[in-house]
Structures are given as structure tokens and as C-alpha cells.
Amino acid sequence: MSLDAATPDLGAAEPNTKERILDIALELFTDQGYERTSLRQIADRLGYTKAAIYYHFASKDDILMTLHLRLHEFGLSALASLDGTEWSPTTWADFLDQLIDQILEHRSLFLLHERNRAALEELHRDRHDADHDDLEAGFQRIIANPQIALDDRVRMTCAFGAVMGTLFLTGNVFADIPSAELGGMLRGAVRDLLGTGAPG
Amino acid sequence: MSLDAATPDLGAAEPNTKERILDIALELFTDQGYERTSLRQIADRLGYTKAAIYYHFASKDDILMTLHLRLHEFGLSALASLDGTEWSPTTWADFLDQLIDQILEHRSLFLLHERNRAALEELHRDRHDADHDDLEAGFQRIIANPQIALDDRVRMTCAFGAVMGTLFLTGNVFADIPSAELGGMLRGAVRDLLGTGAPG
DNA sequence: GTCTATATAGGGATAGAC
DNA sequence: GTCTATCCCTATATAGAC
Numbered sequence: 364m365s366l367d368a369a370t371p372d373l374g375a376a377e378p379n380t381k382e383r384i385l386d387i388a389l390e391l392f393t394d395q396g397y398e399r400t401s402l403r404q405i406a407d408r409l410g411y412t413k414a415a416i417y418y419h420f421a422s423k424d425d426i427l428m429t430l431h432l433r434l435h436e437f438g439l440s441a442l443a444s445l446d447g448t449e450w451s452p453t454t455w456a457d458f459l460d461q462l463i464d465q466i467l468e469h470r471s472l473f474l475l476h477e478r479n480r481a482a483l484e485e486l487h488r489d490r491h492d493a494d495h496d497d498l499e500a501g502f503q504r505i506i507a508n509p510q511i512a513l514d515d516r517v518r519m520t521c522a523f524g525a526v527m528g529t530l531f532l533t534g535n536v537f538a539d540i541p542s543a544e545l546g547g548m549l550r551g552a553v554r555d556l557l558g559t560g561a562p563g
Numbered sequence: 564m565s566l567d568a569a570t571p572d573l574g575a576a577e578p579n580t581k582e583r584i585l586d587i588a589l590e591l592f593t594d595q596g597y598e599r600t601s602l603r604q605i606a607d608r609l610g611y612t613k614a615a616i617y618y619h620f621a622s623k624d625d626i627l628m629t630l631h632l633r634l635h636e637f638g639l640s641a642l643a644s645l646d647g648t649e650w651s652p653t654t655w656a657d658f659l660d661q662l663i664d665q666i667l668e669h670r671s672l673f674l675l676h677e678r679n680r681a682a683l684e685e686l687h688r689d690r691h692d693a694d695h696d697d698l699e700a701g702f703q704r705i706i707a708n709p710q711i712a713l714d715d716r717v718r719m720t721c722a723f724g725a726v727m728g729t730l731f732l733t734g735n736v737f738a739d740i741p742s743a744e745l746g747g748m749l750r751g752a753v754r755d756l757l758g759t760g761a762p763g
Numbered sequence: 764g765t766c767t768a769t770a771t772a773g774g775g776a777t778a779g780a781c
Numbered sequence: 782g783t784c785t786a787t788c789c790c791t792a793t794a795t796a797g798a799c
């Protein structure tokens with residue numbers, strides 16, 4: 364199954380055209396970037412012409428938005444719901460524990476987001492999508508909180524970076540490592556950084 | 564002085580047009596992305612028309628390339644020269660020690676690079692720039708080395724991510740903190756992650 | 764459901780006036 | 782050294798045939 368586990372599985376018949384478009388787009392958008400990828404390029408891989416895409420999607424933006432929304436479905440917005448949390452290295456470690464699983468499971472969608480930040484920001488701006496909240500935007504709000512000691516905030520940032528970096532900076536190097544194993548190592552690193560004990 | 568300390572200081576006269584273009588481009592390219600930024604947009608801020616830019620630069624790509632080359636001047640390629648190093652958590656900690664200073668000093672150029680990876684990769688591909696070596700490409704070669712224990716490689720990745728994440732994920736949150744102070748904290752985090760003693 | 768043909772806009776880039 | 786006017790291309794998107 365492609366496109367992570369996000370795909371609405373319609374009985375696993377021959378992949379329908381819409382999902383194929385999303386698959387191709389996901390790969391090209393992350394690899395080349397959104398604006399360097401033309402509909403013509405997608406259509407070529409699809410085996411159809413450009414216009415065929417417009418039967419399934421209203422616009423090029425619509426394709427990107429559809430992919431982006433799949434990220435939000437998977438508790439990416441968990442952060443927003445935890446907005447009332449009293450953040451500290453300890454609670455942060457617990458949060459990262461959960462985030463690590465999400466990231467490892469939906470790698471490609473996270474990558475898409477990271478690599479096309481500018482395009483996505485403008486998309487939301489055009490929609491007046493005021494309540495849109497990024498993982499990163501929520502993160503920045505937290506580490507900007509002056510009630511948390513600066514040292515702690517830097518440590519929380521480092522822990523976040525350690526996790527995200529393993530996804531964003533390694534390419535395919537760790538692709539073969541089972542998620543459980545990699546996840547375990549990441550949790551260990553997070554603990555050492557935040558000075559917390561075993562995960563709760 | 565703008566554009567980090569990279570600017571060839573011609574006696575600090577009124578900023579010449581070429582440097583102004585680079586300044587504006589640096590800001591717009593990192594903020595909106597390279598391809599979402601048009602020459603018209605740059606020209607508007609400049610107060611001239613598009614065509615004026617072509618007096619100073621051969622192409623839009625040339626602007627990006629000029630900015631990119633400034634990064635290489637500042638020992639970004641230190642990694643390549645250290646290619647013969649026997650990498651381990653310890654030597655990696657020493658390397659990051661130096662890298663932290665570079666990053667803190669040339670924040671905006673690093674950000675430009677990170678945010679426009681796709682464009683830069685294609686630029687080098689077009690130039691058949693085979694020996695071009697990214698900080699990240701070099702990093703990936705190292706952590707792909709099977710002679711280093713997997714645990715160590717993951718830890719090295721985490722340390723790298725912790726450093727880079729502090730630059731890429733925090734926005735302006737830590738902008739007010741003196742580089743020396745922030746650098747010190749980062750070094751502490753790196754030590755805790757890599758299990759090394761005080762930096763050499 | 765998929766296609767061709769085409770409209771329209773905006774981009775980068777050039778020629779040459781001033 | 783800076784500008785206007787313009788070229789050309791490619792992109793997204795539409796209308797409508799099959």
C-alpha cells in the first residue's frame with residue numbers, strides 16, 4: 364500500500380486514478396518541490412494528459428492540500444489539544460514519545476510538509492485559515508514561553524531537533540531499520556537530553 | 564552590515580546595488596522560497612525594474628548561486644577536508660563544536676540553503692557540479708558507514724539534528740540570545756547525547 | 764472518465780534607448 | 782548604470798468533444 368497508511372482503503376482494488384495522482388504528487392513534490400513539479404510531469408507518469416488531473420482535483424493547490432490534510436488526521440494537532448499542558452522537560456519527553464511513533468509511521472507526509480513549507484503557508488494564507496496550526500508553530504509558541512527556564516527550552520528544542528533531524532537529515536540511510544528499533548534509540552536520546560528517567 | 568559578515572566590505576560606503584539585490588533576495592528566497600519569488604518582486608523592493616537586475620546578475624539562478632557560494636567560503640566544506648577522519652561520537656562532538664560557531668555566525672545563509680534545497684540541487688545538477696558536496700551529503704555518507712555501530716550513528720544523527728534544529732525549527736525565538744550563550748548550551752546538549760567529556 | 768484544443772497569465776530573459 | 786518595451790516560453794486552468 365502506498366502513501367503511508369493514510370490511504371482510504373477502498374477494498375484494495377486496482378489503485379484508482381485519484382490515489383495514483385496523490386502517490387505521484389507526493390513523491391515529486393517532496394523530491395523536486397511543489398513549484399518545480401508541473402502537472403504535465405504528473406500526467407506523464409500517470410499515462411494521461413494534464414487535463415485528466417482536473418477531473419479529480421480542482422487545482423494543483425487542491426492536490427497539495429489533500430495530501431496536507433492527511434497529516435492533520437493523524438494527531439499532528441495533538442499538540443494543539445495539549446495547549447493547556449504545563450510544559451517542562453518531563454512532559455515534553457512524554458509528548459515526544461508519542462510524536463516519534465507518528466513520525467516513523469508517516470514519514471513521507473512529514474517530509475512533504477517540511478520540504479514545502481513556503482507553498483503550504485501561502486495556501487493557508489489564501490484560505491484565511493487562521494486557526495491552522497502547524498506542529499512547528501505550536502512548538503515555537505511553547506519554547507517562546509518565558510516561564511520556562513531558558514536552559515530547559517533549549518534542551519526541549521534540542522530533543523525536538525534530534526527527533527526531526529533523524530527524519531529530515533538522513534535521507535534513506537536509516538530506511539531499513541525497523542521503526543520499533545529506531546524509535547527506541549530516539550527515545551533513549553530524548554531521555555539523555557532531557558534528563559528524565561524511563562518513559563512513563 | 565547585512566547579509567551576515569559575508570559581504571565583501573568595500574569600505575562600507577552606501578550599499579551598492581548588487582549587495583542590495585543580494586540582501587533582498589536572501590530575505591525573499593528564505594521567506595517565500597526561490598521559485599515563489601519573482602524578479603519583479605525583487606525589483607519592486609529595489610525601486611528599479613526587472614531589467615535592472617540583469618545588469619548585475621546573468622540570471623535569477625546566478626543570484627541564488629552567488630548567495631550559495633558564500634556559504635562554502637566559510638568552511639562549510641570543512642567536512643569534506645575531514646573525510647579521512649575516523650569518525651566516532653568523540654570526533655563527531657569535536658566537529659560539531661566547530662560547526663555550532665559557523666551556524667550561529669551565518670544563520671541566514673544556512674536557512675537559505677535549508678529552505679531551498681530542491682532549487683540548489685537542480686542548480687548543481689545543471690552545472691554537472693559533480694564534486695559539489697553539501698554539509699548534509701557529507702553527513703549522510705558518514706552515518707551510512709557500517710563500520711560505525713548503529714547506536715553511535717543514531718546518536719551522531721541526533722546530535723546533528725539537535726544543533727540544526729535549533730537553527731531551523733525555532734524561528735526567531737532564540738534570536739535575542741547571545742551566540743556565545745546559545746553555543747554553550749548546544750555544546751552541553753551535544754556532550755550529553757554523545758557521552759563525551761568536556762570539549763577538547 | 765478521459766481526452767484535445769485553447770485561453771490566459773506570468774515568468775525569465777533580451778535589445779536597445781537614454 | 783538604469784530603464785522601457787518586448788519576446789518567448791511554460792504553467793495553470795477552461796471548454797467541450799468523444
